[in-house]
Amino acid sequence: MQSRRSILLKSQNLLRGISGQYEVVLVILLITIIFMIILPLPTWLVDFFIGCNIGLVLLILVIVFYLKSPSDLSTLPSLLLFATVFRLAISISTTRLILSEADAGEIILAFGNFVVGGSIIIGMVVFLIITIVQFIVITKGSERVAEVSARFALDSLPGKQLSIDSDLRAGEIDIEEAKRRRTKLRVENDFYGAMDGAMKFVKGDAIAGIIIIAVNLIGGMGVGVAQNGMALGDAVQIYSVLTVGDGLVSQVPALIMAIGTGIAITRIAKSDEDEDVNLGSDIIYELAGSGRELAIAGFAMVLFALVPGFPPITFLSLAALFGLAAYAVSRRSRQDVDMTSLEEGTKVDYQVPTIIRLEVAQSLLKTLNAEKLSENLGGIRARLYAEIGIPFPEVSVLQISDGKKDNWKLVIEGVKAVSGNFPLEKVNVIDAVQDLEATALEFETMKFRSVELKWVERSQTEALTDLGLDFQDMEDVICKFVEKELPSYAEEIIGVEEASKLLDVMEKRYQTLVTAVRKIAPPEQLTLILRPLVAEKVPLTNFRIVMEAILEWGPKESDPSALSEFVRIALARQISDQYANEDHKIPAYILDPEAEVLLRDALMHNSLGSFLTLTAEQSQVMIENVSAAIGNVDENEPVLITAMDIRQHMRKFLKNNGFDFPVLSHKEIHSDIEIFPLGIINAS
Structure with a gap:
């Protein structure tokens, strides 16, 4: 028994040796x-x-x-x-x-x-x-x-x-x-x-x-x-x-x-x-996939059986074989349809709703070039990523029924963002109205979201080209307003999935840095850091700087809002360039030091975070002073500069009271940029 076992073990070892040396x-x-x-x-x-x-x-x-x-x-x-x-x-x-x-x-x-x-x-x-x-x-x-x-x-x-x-x-x-x-x-x-x-x-x-x-x-x-x-x-x-x-x-x-x-x-x-595909199954499925072809082939065999001199038994046998195969395929198809209908009747299709959806009425959608519309929407995502630095999700196109007030609308997170009712089979002329009036072409004007649209029949595009007038197809017009609207919702759009995708993209070039950031700020934490930045239109195109700032301050600070402030400081050069004029100066209002002390003393901290607790009188005085100051600004939106520790609280206070303009901290002003004071905002 022992010798048999030893022989068996030697044989197995020999086979292993051979199998490992192909x-x-x-x-x-x-x-x-x-x-x-x-x-x-x-x-x-x-x-x-x-x-x-x-x-x-x-x-x-x-x-x-x-x-x-x-x-x-x-x-x-x-x-x-x-x-x-x-x-x-x-x-x-x-x-x-x-x-x-x-x-x-x-x-x-x-x-x-x-x-x-x-x-x-x-x-x-x-x-x-x-x-x-x-x-x-x-x-x-x-x-x-x-x-x-x-x-x-x-x-x-x-x-x-x-x-x-x-x-x-x-x-x-x-x-x-x-x-x-x-x-x-x-x-x-x-x-x-x-x-x-x-x-x-x-x-x-x-x-x-x-x-x-x-x-x-x-x-x-x-x-x-x-x-x-x-x-x-x-x-x-x-x-x-x-x-x-x-x-x-x-x-x-x-x-x-x-x-x-x-x-x-x-x-x-x-x-x-x-997984189960092979040549035999492919051939049988494609040749015998429909009973109609088999029935026609069987009928042809019957005709051959009627030809004088041809053996009728042979062709009739083939006709019977084709006929039985056609009957079997048709019966199986009916059973599959019945089973599919039964399954469809009892099945509930739980689809994940898309974040961004462009709903287009059926009558308008028929006139659009689907390929161009899809290409334009993809181009919007690419441009927004290059400008803002966050990956926008895919914009899905959904056909809706006619008869509604608007024949297209942009829906974000289930809520309408922008909608319009544009004429069918028209193009929008970009040139001024006076240029159109100088021609013999018929057109109609339409005011939409502060933009004047000049509609001309699509059949007149050759005439417009001959006259040297630029125009936009309907796909371009709709996508223009979609692209204009999407950045306003960047804060809502960026989530855990988008933050994770950002890290995946950066990992191709900065693998070591991304690995370290993932340990300190996983996607859910990174989302909380990025949202305030996106809300205040801080460009994230230089995401390497963002990651390095998180890597530097993450071990010392766990509060996402505080980390956002440190990221802003790291992006000082980019933020300063965003608001500086050609002379490398930022025209800005400065918050009075006494006002900063007032806001700092009014800060309340608890488990939910920190917030201002100004009295009604203090708030009213501050609002009046801000209104009086920014009323003197004619062209560009005003910029307010204050201390770092109260910057985000001042920003929230102003936004809650109807003032939506940038609030920067002194540490966010780069050394190459000067501050051009427009005035002081007091608290009294």
Whole structure:
């Protein structure tokens, strides 16, 4: 018992050693092929190698049937090379046996007798037909497909790489998915390029088979008559059977390999999500997917049965087969429809509502160019990201019914942000009204959100172009107001998902920095830090500075609002540039130091945070002083400068009382920028 167990353990260890050294197995196979070419082999060993050859090509054929994508069998070009060399080594060994011993083993003899069947001419014709089918039909077609596939794969490579990079930048895929797609793309291109060359092996194999059979037949008869003293008729009989058998033993596996290769490279890849897809299921589904085609084919078989001289039983049998198949497919389709209807009737589709939605009435949507509208909305997201620094979510377009007051509206978080009722089949002229009045074109004007729109019939666009007048299509007009409105809702839009996406985008360039920030401020904490910044229109385009500030102050300060203030200080250069004029000066009002003391004393702190507790009289005086000061500003919006510790509280106080203008702290003014005082705001 102990000896059996030890033998079993040794066997398992040997198998593990072999399985872990696959390259050693391949080297042994190559050395074996070389010895097959050089050394004479006994007939039983040749029979064994012929059986291995047949088994190998059948295995490859079966594997090819279950491929989802041609590149899933990326080693196929190498397999073709190994199989071709192995098959040629067998042919050399059998040729040596035929010429030297007039005996090439039992398999070749059985093949020859079975195919020749008493007639040498029949055997030669069968062999030639198999070779012609392989060489002209299958191999030639597969070679052309491989050549075209390799060319197309190479031409489409830059576009596919750009698509992967674009999806990664947009946050639609993560880094790991991008790496997986790039690897798959590289494998596909290498595969098709290698197959373009590997098909030459298959083509050369077919040509070599024709030459080898001629050598065996002519050389065999010469050896039989000249050396072995055979009669010419006997030599022809013996060597023709062996030659045809040898040719078929070589060409039948080569034909199977060519078929498998043709199937692999002509296979159209399905989606990666289709796990159970294979060639057989695809063909059956696409040929028998509808009962109508099967019924028409069955009717055609009935007509063929009526043709004089055609065997009616054969065609009627086929007609019955097609008819039964059509009935079965139609019945299955009805059951699927009934089951789908039942499932739809009992299923509730819980869809996650989109954050930003553009609802367009059916009548207006029909006149819009869907591709251009989608492209414009995507461009808005890209521009807002470049200007504000936060990734806006996708704007979905939803068709709504006609008959409502407005034929389009922008909905953010389920609430209408902006809407309008624009005329159909019109374009908006950008040039002044006076320019339009100077022409003979009819137009109508419309005031919409302080913008004057001048509508002209879409059919007049050529005339507008000839007159040199610029105009906007309806898609551009709607998207113009969408882009104008979205920044106002940036504070509501930025959430945990957007904060996480920001980190993912920055991780491509600042991996170490992002890793450190994630530990200090995870996405939910980062969201609380960014929202006040976005609310006050602080640009986050230099997000590296934001992360470094969080990394510096995060371990010392846990309050998100306080961290926002430290980030503002780090962004002093950007904030100062935002409000400075051409002379590098910021025209601003300064909060009186006594007012700062008053606000500081009025601060109340509790578990919910800190807030001002000014009396009604104090608040009224402050509001009147602010109103009196900003009433003197004619052009640009005023800027108020105060101390850092009360800046955000002063900002909230002003906003709650109807004043929505920037409030900066002294520490946010960069050293390169000067303050140009417009006045002092007092608290008394």
